Amino acid sequence: MKASRILIGTIIAAVALMAASAHAEKMARVMRPSGSTDRIIVKFRDGVARAQSVTSEAAATDRVAQLATRAGVRMRLARSVSPQMHAVRLERPLEGAQLREMIAQIGRDAAVEYAVADQRKYRSLIPNDPRYGTGQVSQEWWLTPPSSTFVSPIDAERAWDITTGSPAVVVAVLDSGVLYDHPDLGRFAQGGKVLPGYDMISDPAVANDGDGRDPDGSDPGDWITQADLSNTTFSDCEISDSSWHGTHIAGIIGAQTDNGVGVAGIGWKNLVLPVRVLGKCFGFDSDIIAGMRWAGGLSVPGIPVNPNPARVINMSLGSQDACTNAYRSALDELKAAGVLVVAAAGNEGSGASASPGNCPGVISVTALRHVGTKVGFANWGTDVTIAAPGGNCVNLSGDCLYPIVSTSNAGKQQPGEMTYDGGLGTSFSTPMVAGVAGLMIAANPTISVADLTQRLRLTARAFPAADPSLLSCSNSDFKADAAGNLPNDGQCNCDTSSCGAGMLDAAAAVRSANNPIALIAGPGSASAGQSITIDGSASVGSPGIGTITYRWQATGDGTATLGATNGPTLNFSATAGSYSVTLTVTDASGHSDSRTVALQVTGSTSNGGGGSGGGGGSVDAEQLLALMAFCLFGALRARRRE
Amino acid sequence: MPEQSTRIIVTLAPGVEVADRTAFERMVLERTSVKLVYAAAVADRVHAFTLLCEPVDAGCAHAKEVLMDSDLFTSIADDKRRGSYR
Numbered sequence: 001m002k003a004s005r006i007l008i009g010t011i012i013a014a015v016a017l018m019a020a021s022a023h024a025e026k027m028a029r030v031m032r033p034s035g036s037t038d039r040i041i042v043k044f045r046d047g048v049a050r051a052q053s054v055t056s057e058a059a060a061t062d063r064v065a066q067l068a069t070r071a072g073v074r075m076r077l078a079r080s081v082s083p084q085m086h087a088v089r090l091e092r093p094l095e096g097a098q099l100r101e102m103i104a105q106i107g108r109d110a111a112v113e114y115a116v117a118d119q120r121k122y123r124s125l126i127p128n129d130p131r132y133g134t135g136q137v138s139q140e141w142w143l144t145p146p147s148s149t150f151v152s153p154i155d156a157e158r159a160w161d162i163t164t165g166s167p168a169v170v171v172a173v174l175d176s177g178v179l180y181d182h183p184d185l186g187r188f189a190q191g192g193k194v195l196p197g198y199d200m201i202s203d204p205a206v207a208n209d210g211d212g213r214d215p216d217g218s219d220p221g222d223w224i225t226q227a228d229l230s231n232t233t234f235s236d237c238e239i240s241d242s243s244w245h246g247t248h249i250a251g252i253i254g255a256q257t258d259n260g261v262g263v264a265g266i267g268w269k270n271l272v273l274p275v276r277v278l279g280k281c282f283g284f285d286s287d288i289i290a291g292m293r294w295a296g297g298l299s300v301p302g303i304p305v306n307p308n309p310a311r312v313i314n315m316s317l318g319s320q321d322a323c324t325n326a327y328r329s330a331l332d333e334l335k336a337a338g339v340l341v342v343a344a345a346g347n348e349g350s351g352a353s354a355s356p357g358n359c360p361g362v363i364s365v366t367a368l369r370h371v372g373t374k375v376g377f378a379n380w381g382t383d384v385t386i387a388a389p390g391g392n393c394v395n396l397s398g399d400c401l402y403p404i405v406s407t408s409n410a411g412k413q414q415p416g417e418m419t420y421d422g423g424l425g426t427s428f429s430t431p432m433v434a435g436v437a438g439l440m441i442a443a444n445p446t447i448s449v450a451d452l453t454q455r456l457r458l459t460a461r462a463f464p465a466a467d468p469s470l471l472s473c474s475n476s477d478f479k480a481d482a483a484g485n486l487p488n489d490g491q492c493n494c495d496t497s498s499c500g501a502g503m504l505d506a507a508a509a510v511r512s513a514n515n516p517i518a519l520i521a522g523p524g525s526a527s528a529g530q531s532i533t534i535d536g537s538a539s540v541g542s543p544g545i546g547t548i549t550y551r552w553q554a555t556g557d558g559t560a561t562l563g564a565t566n567g568p569t570l571n572f573s574a575t576a577g578s579y580s581v582t583l584t585v586t587d588a589s590g591h592s593d594s595r596t597v598a599l600q601v602t603g604s605t606s607n608g609g610g611g612s613g614g615g616g617g618s619v620d621a622e623q624l625l626a627l628m629a630f631c632l633f634g635a636l637r638a639r640r641r642e
Numbered sequence: 643m644p645e646q647s648t649r650i651i652v653t654l655a656p657g658v659e660v661a662d663r664t665a666f667e668r669m670v671l672e673r674t675s676v677k678l679v680y681a682a683a684v685a686d687r688v689h690a691f692t693l694l695c696e697p698v699d700a701g702c703a704h705a706k707e708v709l710m711d712s713d714l715f716t717s718i719a720d721d722k723r724r725g726s727y728r
Contacts, residue, residue, distance in 0.1 A: 175726065202682030202690065213682070245726045282723040286651050286682050286690030293685060301683035317724045324719050326651050326688065344727040354727070427727040 036095035039078060039118035040103060042067070043085045044111055064088050071106050087118050103590035113551065116590045125160040127257045127264040129184075131405060131420060139405040139422075140263055141370065142389035142432065151372035151464050151503075152389045154432055156266055158507030159439055164257070165269035166442040170195065171253050171434055172295035172310035174288060175246030175317065177219030178274035182247060182407045182418045184255045184262040188271060193254045195308050197274035200291040200300075205233050206279035213303065217274035219246055223413040224281055237281035241412040246274060248423055249316050251407030252431040253438065262420055263406055266435030266506070270442060273310050278317060288317070288356075289330045296339035298330075311441050314434035315343040316427035318354035327356045335361055340449050342434040344426040346379040349490045351479070353383040363437075363453060366499050367391070367429040369491065370402045372464040374499055376490030378426050380473045385453075386460055386500040388432040391424035404428035436506045444513040444543060451543040455512040458519065458540065460502030466493040473498030511593075516541045516548045518585045518595035528558075528576045528603040536583040537568035539593075548585040555580050558601060574601045646698040649721035650706065654687045658714050674712045676705045681721070690721050 044063070057080065064077040064086055078087040094102055099117060106115040124145075126132070131139040138144055143156040178185065178194055186192020197217025201207035209220040221242035228234040254272040255265030277283045277291040290300045297309030313334070334341060345366040346354030357364035367378035367390020374380055375392045393400035403422025410417040437452050447455075471478045473492035480486050496502065522534035534552075541548045552565040558577025563570060572581065579599040586592040660666040663680040670678050681690040693709075695702035706718050 243726065243728055245728050248728070278724070278726055282725050284649055284682075284690065284721045284723060285719075286649065286684050286721045288724060289651075289688075290682060290684045299686060301686060301689075303683070316728075317726050319722065319724050321722060324651075324722075325717060326684070326719055329688075330685065347727045355724075423728055425726075425728045430727075 036093045037099065037117050037119055038090045038093040040075070040088050040090065040106060040115055041081065041085060041118045042088055042106060042115045043113045045113045046084065060086055067106070067109055067111065071109050073102065073106060075106075084113075100589040104588055107590060114549070114584075114586050114590070114592070116586070116592055121161075124157040125164065126157060127160075127268070128260050129255075129257060129262055129264040130260070131262055132264040139420075141402060142391075142404060143264060143266070146461070150370050152368040152370055152387075154388060154436065154504045154506040156264075156436075156506045159266075159436065159510040160268070162507070162510045163439055163443045165254075165267035165439055166445075167269055167271055168445065169267065169270045169312075169438050169442045170273050170308050170310040171267065171270055171312045171314060171438045172273040172275055173246055173249050173253065173431070174275045174277045174291045174295060174313060174315045175249050176222050176243060176278045177217050177246050177276040178250045178272065179244065179247045179407075179409055179415055179418065180218055182251075182409070184259070184265075184407050184420075185247070185250055185272070186256060193256055193265075193270075193272050194250065195271055195273045197276070198291070198294055198303065198306070199276040200287045200294065200303075201276055201279045201283065202287055203233070203279070203284070205231065206282070206284075207276070208280050215304075217276055219244060219274075219276070219415070221411060221413050221415065222278065222280050228280065234281050242409070242414075244409045244411075244415075244421075245278070245316070245427065246276070248406045248408055248421065249314060249427065249431045250274065251420075252404065252428060253314060253435040255407055266432065267438045267442070270435075270438040271308070273306075273308055283317065285324070285326060288315070289326055292330050292334060292341065296334045296337050298333055298337060309337075309339070311339060312434050312437045313339060313341045314431050315341065315356065316425070316430045318344055318346050318357055320346065320348055320350060320352070321355040323355050323359035327359045331356075331359055331361050335449050338449060340434075340437050340452050342430055342437065344430045345381075345384050347377040347425050347427075348379055349377055349480075349486055350379045350381075352381040353379055358383045361449075361453075363433055363456065364500070365426060365430045365433045365504075367424075367426045368494070368499070368503060371467075372494070372503060373467055373470060374473050374490070374492050374494050375424075376486070376488075377424070378429075378490070380492070380494075380498040382497055384498070384500040386433060386456055386502065386504055387463075387494060388429040388504040390426055390429040391422065393424070400424070432506075433504055436504060436509050439506065439510045440513040443510050447513050447543045451513075454540070455517065455543075456504070456509050457501035458517050459505050459508035459512050460500070461505045461508070462502050463494040463496075463499065514542060515591045515593050516545075516585045516587050518583045518593045520581070520583050520595050520597045522597070524598065525600045525602065526572075526574070528601055529573055530601075531571055531573040534570045534572055534581055534583075534597070534599075535568070536570070536585070539568070539583065539585045541585075542587045542589070542591050545587045545589060545591075548587050551584045551586070553582045553584070554599075555582075556599075556601075572599070574599075576601050576603055645694050645696050646702060647692050647694050648702050649681060649690055650693050651684060651688060651690050651719045651721045652709075652715045653717040654689070655714055655716050660689055670709075670712075670714065673714070674708050676708050678709075 061077045074091040075088045078089040145155045223242045254267045257264040257268040275291040277288045342363045343357035353364040363385045369392040391404040408421035519538040552570040556579030558575035560574035582596040584594040677694040678691040695705035
């Protein structure tokens with residue numbers, strides 16, 4: 001009896017502890033940084049009071065005090081990060097424009113190389129949705145950080161560290177409609193994620209809901225039976241159960257997340273706007289274009305204006321065709337209205353994007369296997385913008401190993417039990433890009449369509465090293481044989497002329513919404529003593545802030561000589577060894593981005609080379625003196641601790 | 643008489659309106675002998691119609707030529723079918 005009471009007490013205590021822990025975790029989730037801070041990191045220029053800085057904390061305090069006086073800012077030294085870099089503390093926390101102005105004010109001092117906000121960092125946000133999973137392979141592997149096994153995932157976790165979205169951001173799903181009452185979606189009016197939307201299908205037979213256009217964006221089902229095939233409208237269709245395609249797409253873009261139910265969506269807080277344009281078997285261009293216009297807040301005669309215009313339109317649909325003027329003119333108007341359109345490259349296994357994915361200004365998305373090669377069914381070509389996971393099975397029998405799992409329904413015809421299901425297709429790569437674009441807009445509501453497009457491309461991760469057993473997708477031998485079959489069942493090694501700019505990187509894309517992007521071009525190798533130029537001039541400023549400053553650094557196991565380190569290019573020569581060259585670009589608001597490239601210098605050296613302790617850059621007399629002083633200071637401190 | 647149907651998207655020529663769909667269909671029939679049935683609005687001056695054509699030829703090409711020659715439209719395009727990429 002006593003033992004059982006102790007056991008019960010222990011269980012209660014454990015449960016309470018777990019509950020408290022869960023509560024604390026939840027609180028940690030909701031208590032995200034507001035962007036407010038009273039700390040700034042200041043990097044002083046090389047050669048400025050170097051000797052003082054390395055020999056005395058008091059000197060660092062004095063240096064910061066002098067800077068405070070010159071800049072007219074009330075601040076004090078918090079701690080030194082390095083001899084030239086100090087964390088300073090303001091008298092009160094600042095955020096937004098005030099913080100940016102303060103950083104700019106400090107950064108204008110001649111002795112300061114740069115100043116940036118000293119923001120808090122947290123462990124990555126991991127949602128508690130059970131299918132997202134932890135510990136074993138997630139059913140939503142495509143959202144996780146990439147690894148050596150899973151190369152193509154988009155790393156939504158680090159994007160969620162920046163933003164989980166905003167209810168002010170609407171992403172339209174032009175598709176078969178959405179099941180509002182799925183427990184992982186829900187009506188917005190009842191606390192869910194899905195706005196009322198519209199049914200834009202004009203042909204009642206195709207609409208399958210008894211009428212033409214109406215204000216109901218829900219999905220009644222799109223099944224095709226044998227009997228349907230006798231109707232000329234559906235005579236070229238295939239018998240199929242209802243697809244619940246739009247519901248699947250909606251879940252990827254914006255399933256209710258961190259709710260302990262089902263799956264995680266990319267935009268935890270972004271809203272989904274369902275616009276029905278696909279009915280039984282297909283949808284007409286006229287309804288799709290009308291749906292695009294309505295979704296983006298443009299007029300469609302006879303239809304009330306959309307009260308919740310979308311900033312992003314997802315179209316996991318199309319066919320192999322040229323882009324028509326009807327699409328072009330709608331797209332021009334949507335772009336002018338600030339609406340980004342993302343469309344599937346298509347599943348025909350063709351060397352050209354489907355339409356409307358091939359229309360100017362549309363982001364066309366092809367599909368990758370989990371290892372980063374193009375999945376067999378996916379279209380490729382120069383008109384593809386970017387690539388994202390599209391699901392792949394690997395095995396020829398049994399369960400598909402790497403599908404894209406999302407919200408679905410078990411009904412064969414009309415809606416039945418709400419479920420989750422796996423899918424394959426560029427249909428499911430597309431909403432990953434649309435969802436990430438939605439997060440970018442949440443991070444920076446004023447970002448333009450041009451900036452969204454550019455930044456999605458520039459931040460995409462490079463395709464993995466080629467699998468030697470596969471052809472390049474852009475190889476002229478990668479083409480269908482007489483029977484219409486592609487080599488390796490359509491799987492091929494992606495490059496930037498076949499699968500777009502690279503693999504979607506959610507974290508980098510969202511980060512770039514408010515930051516410049518550092519880009520480096522240049523040789524990856526050189527000979528010892530050879531002077532090479534490493535080019536960072538392709539780097540871009542933050543949206544709306546074009547001007548950036550440059551800072552180059554190099555480390556390695558040899559001795560490097562660097563030219564000017566504050567320009568868009570770097571002249572570099574070195575003794576034999578392995579080097580890392582880093583470019584940091586900073587905008588006028590103190591926002592920065594860095595990129596590092598590896599550089600292998602080969603061959604004999606003329607100046608004794610080798611070097612010890614890395615640290616690129618030539619070492620001049622002043623630096624040598626400072627280094628000696630720093631070592632002496634370190635030795636003295638070490639002795640005191642003994 | 644055999645009759646073929648296809649969907650088209652048209653842009654109305656300046657001064658042409660479809661305020662009354664039935665009247666518009668009748669006017670087109672009278673001026674061109676081509677039978678159109680209103681399908682849907684796309685944009686302010688862009689509309690979809692079902693084109694019923696005879697003689698039957700590939701994509702109702704002859705009927706489209708007749709419509710373009712009528713000066714009622716500045717463009718006529720096929721209202722193509724698109725499918726989902728699942």
